Ligand SMILES: [Zn+2]
């Protein structure tokens with residue numbers, strides 16, 4: 001499915017961000033696709049939502065990214081816009097581990113398409129209600145402080161007044177004293193700052209989503225030649241090597257085009273059947 005043509009080579013795109021995402025998105029787009037991404041500022045993206053619960057997100061993850069991309073294109077006058085939006089939940093396997101979904105969107109008005117890059121991985125998103133400075137300091141290794149920064153507020157997570165981007169023990173103590181003084185309950189609520197520039201785990205996930213997007217942008221539809229031909233579905237049913245019954249392992253990928261809707265199923269080759277340990281009959 002790869003192609004030697006680079007449909008974005010030499011073109012310009014905008015990226016609206018105030019959280020340092022240009023440091024991973026710009027080099028990746030230039031190296032993989034030859035696309036020059038211009039960092040755009042001058043609009044407060046926090047107006048479209050924050051992770052600190054003070055401003056709810058503008059629509060879905062995709063809608064928020066689309067809004068940012070459009071604003072960036074307007075401010076810079078480019079016909080191509082890139083934007084990223086993150087979300088936090090629990091992991092999809094056990095539901096116990098903090099998880100981070102990163103979406104990086106490219107809007108291309110020259111071809112009238114959108115391509116979405118996506119990645120889900122572990123988050124560094126810890127929080128603690130602490131009743132003393134000693135209790136707070138015990139939490140610091142779990143929070144990966146200071147490489148990952150902190151937010152602190154009086155009383156509980158719903159208190160709107162807070163201090164963000166805390167990255168030294170001195171500023172943490174100062175912010176703790178501030179929050180403890182304002183606290184009615186005697187507790188302070190401390191948590192990881194989830195903004196990209198304060199959370200290297202999240203920034204690494206944004207890079208992976210950007211790589212997913214870059215790969216899709218470089219892959220052309222065999223039917224209409226539009227960029228954005230990618231795997232959108234996986235078919236399960238790889239037969240067991242021992243008894244031949246279908247297993248839950250993938251047997252084929254379904255590729256789809258964002259422009260014309262062309263679909264192609266491609267068998268996953270180089271596999272000689274599923275291991276019997278993955279078979280419901282051989283290993284129930
Ligand atoms: Zn079997």
Ligand SMILES: [Zn+2]
Pocket residue numbers: 221222223224225226257258259260261262
């Ligand atoms: Zn197509």
